[in-house]
Amino acid sequence: MAKLFSRVSGGLVVAGILCFAGGFWIPAKAIVAQYLLQRAWQQSVVTGATVKAWPWADTWPVGRLQVDRLGIDLIVLEGESGEVLAFGPGHLPQSSSPGTEGHCILAGHRDTSFAFLRELQEGDVLLVHGKSGKRIYHVQTTTVVRAEDLYLDRERAELLTLITCFPFEAVMPGTPLRFVVTAEAESVAAGIERRLLVEKTSNRGRKH
Template identity: 45%
Template sequence: MLSVATQRQPEPKMPILVRGLLIAVAGLGIWMAAQAAVIPAKAMVAQILLNSAFEVSQASGTAQKPWPWADMAPVARLRVPRLGVDQIVLSGGSGEAMAFGPTVLPGTAAPGQPGTTVLTAHRDTHFAFLEDLKTGDTITVADMRGNVHDYKVTGNKILHWAAFSLDPADNQPGLALATCYPFDSITFGPNRYVVRATAVSP
């Protein structure tokens, strides 16, 4: 009886075009992951430089830029003791400023002054903690003169950005922290998450 040896057929090779496409997709994924990691890293490094600039600003009484080409300067320090939050607040309210920290919305009251101080920041970096704030939490804001203003959280609201407004007749010192909503979304939308707080008398 004769046995016939069967030869193993070579495995088909992946076409060059398909292989190139897979490499491109993998490269794109790595690039996108790196881009996503840059924003939080940039925010953390900036806060170190901003802390230093804020200390110089308090000592000199004049707002100091954290780096020469900055279009903003540190004007306050925001703290939430229960959550361990400690952030430098910036002037300007621009998109560039918000990449580095919370900002004071132009045209709103300075901390401790009559009216509402509005601070804004990104939901995925500096103001991610807003989701964990509770009614009754203490928020402190220290200004450049060294004065510390205490606020108590009174509640939060989700609303359309166009519906957010301040009563010009309200002269009571207050604080509003605003960010985009929902927190876990990767796209921009019209809604805002706003935490309101009232000033605590010294």
């Protein structure tokens, strides 16, 4: 009963604050909801069960995204609908689950949860936690493409892709462009770095 009351009262607090937010509807949702989502995520990690942040939620936490350099710490939700992304970054269900091997694809709003994408640099470290483990990624590229030209190979292994609308300063929703961040899992990134180092050393040897 105490747990039920806690969850219901928490949901009422969110509802009250969001109503008060008015014109700042989406930003308020994303900021306020993160507290309850953090709590639900911790419970799901401990119990292994799917835990909703509030009773009527149509999504649930499936992971955690951290970028220490930028002070980013976000709970990742299941799904990619507008309703889901209003509360935080969403995981595309067809892609690999956060924290597991494979290609994990996350999407988020450019003015809230994924506003930080514009600050990412090549080599930045991204940490993704899942219920069954965690993966460390290194940013490889940032690109801008038209929405209709966006192709995501869900079968590609050891990859994290972050997607948001572009430009970041756009006033109207539904822009035709997408900002895409591609990051390789640490094992793959480390292999690439080692190969480049070997090639560089080899080239130096030939010069001598």
